[in-house]
Structures are given as structure tokens and as C-alpha cells.
Amino acid sequence: MSTPENWTPEEQRLQDALHRAAERVQPGPDGLARIRRRTAVVPMWRRPVALGLAGATALAAAVIVGGVVVLSDDDGDAPVASQTSTSPSESPSETPTQTPAPSATQTAPPARTLTVPVYYVADSGDGLRLVREFHTVETSSSPIAAAVNEMLTASPADPDYTSLWEPGVEVTSAEIADGSIDVDLSAPPVVGEDADLATQQLVYTATAAAASAELDGSLPVRILVAGENPSEPVGRADPLGVRQLVQLNDPAEGATVSSPVAVTGEAAVNEANVLWELRRDGEVVDSGNTTAEECCTFSPFELELDLEPGSYQIVVSESDESGGEGRPPMSDSRTFTVE
Amino acid sequence: MQDRTGSEADAAITDLYAAHYVRLVRLATLLQGSEAVAEEVVQDAFVALHRRWRRLREPAAAVAYLRTSVVHGCRSVQRRRGVAARHPEEPAGHAPSAEQVAVGDAAADAVVEALRGLPDRQREALVLRYYGGLSESEIASAMKISNGAVKSHASRGLAGLREAMAEWS
Structure with missing residues (x-):
């Protein structure tokens, strides 16, 4: 790191000039008073969230048996819905407004393009964990049905991801019923070795899609087959226990983008520290770290890369706190092309 | 609570x-x-x-x-x-009294003027380092870019300022 001692004369002159210019700036005397006026009231934005959470918790207590916690996860998936997704022409913020009413499936709505969150699983270094992609689909179904159907029928774009649900099953409908999201499948599903995680894959997808469409993403989910035998309602398990702790959002796998490249994602990591490596043909060409907005809970991170045209892989990971003793650090990667 | x-x-x-x-x-x-x-x-x-x-x-x-x-x-x-x-x-x-306008201040004005002509990222890297006194990774974190990019923005920025600075050195 540069210190004033090893700066060139040029750098020292610049430092001197900036300090001289800066010292002539004299802020007004009432800055703190202005800030106080704006922080005096409990911020409006916090109220609906707090109410929503309280409601969800009461509901969970009423309908859920056996240690399943329902999280509203407003911090997780809801903000994501407003981010640009795989298709830049898509405006996810418009998507919810096209959804007529919170009663999910409507009478034959026209086909439209939706960008939906879809959860898969990946080998995280701590067993299989949930990971997420955004898929753009043409559909006349409700956003929840479209998302779950995509999860059941489409392969993940990222080769590191996979689904625990065997193909051959589709979504017949997905409706918000009396205090739950009811997902009706066309046939009995076959899931891989981990039925609980497979259920969470569907629950996360359905609730994230609901939240993205400004419906109630805090509801638990019931799974039906051909309209029969609804399961017990299942809510989201604690994301720290089931999600991969580092998740990239952009660039999408295989995307072609222009420089500067915005790399965004979410991470729940120690000291909010997210490490990254940029690779070309397997060689590390640049690396660094960035910070998530908060530590230890899922929160957004971003960085920007100035890149010449070519093909790249970005790898983001948590730092290894154990000094190699514990599980390997979790990471996520994307391959993309700069045009 | x-x-x-x-x-x-x-x-x-x-x-x-x-x-x-x-x-x-x-x-x-x-x-x-x-x-x-x-x-x-x-x-x-x-x-x-x-x-x-x-x-x-x-x-x-x-x-x-x-x-x-x-x-x-x-x-x-x-x-x-x-x-x-x-x-x-x-x-x-830019409203200093006559007494304040020493040679150094005129020089500072020239630099600030030149700084304003630089691309945003270059200006950020220079101001954070030479006014903010931050380390490279602190700058990277504040700008949300890589350490390598901080280096390149700062050196391109310095090159861009060189002309203006030569006038008063």
C-alpha cells in the first residue's frame, strides 16, 4: 500500500492540492438537525414488514406442526424481484402489475413473458444446498405456477446446479388458498435422495415467485397431486441452513454482456466478506474482495469489472475462517462472455 | 426494544x-x-x-x-x-477572500478543475486515496470494484492530471 513516505512528488502535490481545496468547504451548521428531523420518526418502511412478519408467525403457529419456521424472507427474495434478471429487456418491476389479483390462477389470462425465480440444488461443500436462477418464460399461468413448473420441467443453466425432482411432472395449478399456497401437480412426483430438501426446493421456488409477484411470500406451501391429498403446509426452512451461503445473480450463466460488467449476488458470510476470482481459460487473472451489505445473514453484494472482450469465469466465495480445518468455503461461479 | x-x-x-x-x-x-x-x-x-x-x-x-x-x-x-x-x-x-488566494490555492484550483474533467471512476479513486487517505482495499470496497481496477483507475487518473499539475509545479 502506498504511504505518503513513498509517494512521488506528483502524488504529494495532488494530496496537498486536494486538502487545500477541501478545507475551503465549510458545511452548514445544521447538518445534524436536518438528519435528526429525518430519523426522528420510525421509518414508514419498517412498519408493514414488521406487521407482515407478526402475521406470518401467528399463522405458522396456528397451522404448522413440527418445528417448521415460516419466514417472510422479505430481505431475501423480495428485493431480488426488483433487480434486473437474465434478460435486460425484461422489467421485473412490471411483472407483478400484470398479475390481476392475489387469487393466483385466473380465467385464461393471455400468455406473457415472466421472469421467475427457480431454485435448484448444488453441492455446496456442506452437502447439497439450494441455489437460484432466474428464468424467463412464456406462460399464461400465474407467476407461482410458472415458476414451479419451470423448476419441474427445465434444466438449470448452470452446469453446477441440478434438480432433486425427476422430470415427468407438471404443475396443474398454483393458487393462494386459505392461508397457504396450494401447488397442484399432474402426477405423483419422484424426488431424489433428500425428500426434505426437495420439498424446500419447491417451497422456496413457490414462495419466491409469490413475493416477486407481490403476493404473500410468507405463506406455507401445500403440495397436491391431481387436486387430491394435500400435504401438511410446509414453510421455508431457515435459509442459513438450506441455502448455499454465496449466491450469484448476475451475470447469468452463459450470458453475453458488455463491459463494465456488474457482478451481483447475495451472501450470508462472516464479516460480510465476499472473495472473488476472475478466471480466463482456468487461469486467475484478477481477484479481490467485496462486502455484502450485512454480515451473517443473506444480503446483497456487488462489484464491477472493466473487462476486454473474451470469455470469463467469475467465482465468488466466502472466506475460509477455519484455516482449512472445517468444511470447504462455499462458492458460486458463472461463465460469461464480454462482447 | x-x-x-x-x-x-x-x-x-x-x-x-x-x-x-x-x-x-x-x-x-x-x-x-x-x-x-x-x-x-x-x-x-x-x-x-x-x-x-x-x-x-x-x-x-x-x-x-x-x-x-x-x-x-x-x-x-x-x-x-x-x-x-x-x-x-x-x-x-470558490469564494475565497483575497488573503486566502495564495499560490497553493491557485494550484489547488487547477487540480480540482482538472479532476472534474476526469471520468467518474478515476476521480473517485484519486480523491479516496489522496484526500480520503484510504488503503487500496478500502477504496475497492467503497467503489465496489476490484483492487486491480482501483490501481488502473488511479494511474490513468494521475496521467490525466499530469498536464494540469505541470502548470503549477
Whole structure:
């Protein structure tokens, strides 16, 4: 790191000039008073969230048996819905407004393009964990049905991801019923070795899609087959226990983008520290770290890369706190092309 | 509990204001040119910090959060210079008394003027390093770019300033 001692004369002159210019700036005397006026009231934005959470918790207590916690996860998936997704022409913020009413499936709505969150699983270094992609689909179904159907029928774009649900099953409908999201499948599903995680894959997808469409993403989910035998309602398990702790959002796998490249994602990591490596043909060409907005809970991170045209892989990971003793650090990667 | 957290945040904001407000306003002025806008950007950063105080695990992260918010705020201002239209451009401290206008000040003016002509990222890297006194990774974190990119923005920025600086050295 540069210190004033090893700066060139040029750098020292610049430092001197900036300090001289800066010292002539004299802020007004009432800055703190202005800030106080704006922080005096409990911020409006916090109220609906707090109410929503309280409601969800009461509901969970009423309908859920056996240690399943329902999280509203407003911090997780809801903000994501407003981010640009795989298709830049898509405006996810418009998507919810096209959804007529919170009663999910409507009478034959026209086909439209939706960008939906879809959860898969990946080998995280701590067993299989949930990971997420955004898929753009043409559909006349409700956003929840479209998302779950995509999860059941489409392969993940990222080769590191996979689904625990065997193909051959589709979504017949997905409706918000009396205090739950009811997902009706066309046939009995076959899931891989981990039925609980497979259920969470569907629950996360359905609730994230609901939240993205400004419906109630805090509801638990019931799974039906051909309209029969609804399961017990299942809510989201604690994301720290089931999600991969580092998740990239952009660039999408295989995307072609222009420089500067915005790399965004979410991470729940120690000291909010997210490490990254940029690779070309397997060689590390640049690396660094960035910070998530908060530590230890899922929160957004971003960085920007100035890149010449070519093909790249970005790898983001948590730092290894154990000094190699514990599980390997979790990471996520994307391959993309700069045009 | 809300109250306790609230008053904790109030006390912390007061301390942070005393320690960092003036420097941050100066930083923001160097970044985007207008003192009035700088104060707004910095006040926004404090208000945002107050809101998320409850969720900030480490008080030490507060200063970094303020810095990142200020850099980001100035970037937004630069993007839609419409904000500046509401606040007529008043160049950084451009109303010095005659006594103040020493040789050094004229030189400072030349540099600030040249700085304003640089691309945003280059200006940010230079101001954060040579006014902010930050390390490379602190700058990377505030600008949300890589350490390598900080290096290249700073060196391109220095090259861009060289001409202006030669005039008064």
C-alpha cells in the first residue's frame, strides 16, 4: 500500500492540492438537525414488514406442526424481484402489475413473458444446498405456477446446479388458498435422495415467485397431486441452513454482456466478506474482495469489472475462517462472455 | 426494544456526525463539485445508516458504510445531473477572500478543475486515496470494484492530471 513516505512528488502535490481545496468547504451548521428531523420518526418502511412478519408467525403457529419456521424472507427474495434478471429487456418491476389479483390462477389470462425465480440444488461443500436462477418464460399461468413448473420441467443453466425432482411432472395449478399456497401437480412426483430438501426446493421456488409477484411470500406451501391429498403446509426452512451461503445473480450463466460488467449476488458470510476470482481459460487473472451489505445473514453484494472482450469465469466465495480445518468455503461461479 | 435500539442509533449517529461529517462533505464536494449537493448526499448516508443500525453487526462497519453510501450517492448525482440544476453549481470553495488566494490555492484550483474533467471512476479513486487517505482495499470496497481496477483507475487518473499539475509545479 502506498504511504505518503513513498509517494512521488506528483502524488504529494495532488494530496496537498486536494486538502487545500477541501478545507475551503465549510458545511452548514445544521447538518445534524436536518438528519435528526429525518430519523426522528420510525421509518414508514419498517412498519408493514414488521406487521407482515407478526402475521406470518401467528399463522405458522396456528397451522404448522413440527418445528417448521415460516419466514417472510422479505430481505431475501423480495428485493431480488426488483433487480434486473437474465434478460435486460425484461422489467421485473412490471411483472407483478400484470398479475390481476392475489387469487393466483385466473380465467385464461393471455400468455406473457415472466421472469421467475427457480431454485435448484448444488453441492455446496456442506452437502447439497439450494441455489437460484432466474428464468424467463412464456406462460399464461400465474407467476407461482410458472415458476414451479419451470423448476419441474427445465434444466438449470448452470452446469453446477441440478434438480432433486425427476422430470415427468407438471404443475396443474398454483393458487393462494386459505392461508397457504396450494401447488397442484399432474402426477405423483419422484424426488431424489433428500425428500426434505426437495420439498424446500419447491417451497422456496413457490414462495419466491409469490413475493416477486407481490403476493404473500410468507405463506406455507401445500403440495397436491391431481387436486387430491394435500400435504401438511410446509414453510421455508431457515435459509442459513438450506441455502448455499454465496449466491450469484448476475451475470447469468452463459450470458453475453458488455463491459463494465456488474457482478451481483447475495451472501450470508462472516464479516460480510465476499472473495472473488476472475478466471480466463482456468487461469486467475484478477481477484479481490467485496462486502455484502450485512454480515451473517443473506444480503446483497456487488462489484464491477472493466473487462476486454473474451470469455470469463467469475467465482465468488466466502472466506475460509477455519484455516482449512472445517468444511470447504462455499462458492458460486458463472461463465460469461464480454462482447 | 425498538426504543433502546433507536436511541442507541441516535447516540451513534451523533458521534459519527461529530467525527466524520465535515470530512465526508468535503469528500463529496471533491467527487461531484457542489457543496450543497454534497451536504444532501452525506445527510442521506447518515439517515440510511440510522435506518439499518439495528442490523449493522459491527459499529466499525458504520464508517465504511457511510463512505460507500457517499461514493454511491455522488455517482447517482453525476448520472442525473438534474439534481445539480436545482442547486446552481458552486465550485468547491470558490469564494475565497483575497488573503486566502495564495499560490497553493491557485494550484489547488487547477487540480480540482482538472479532476472534474476526469471520468467518474478515476476521480473517485484519486480523491479516496489522496484526500480520503484510504488503503487500496478500502477504496475497492467503497467503489465496489476490484483492487486491480482501483490501481488502473488511479494511474490513468494521475496521467490525466499530469498536464494540469505541470502548470503549477
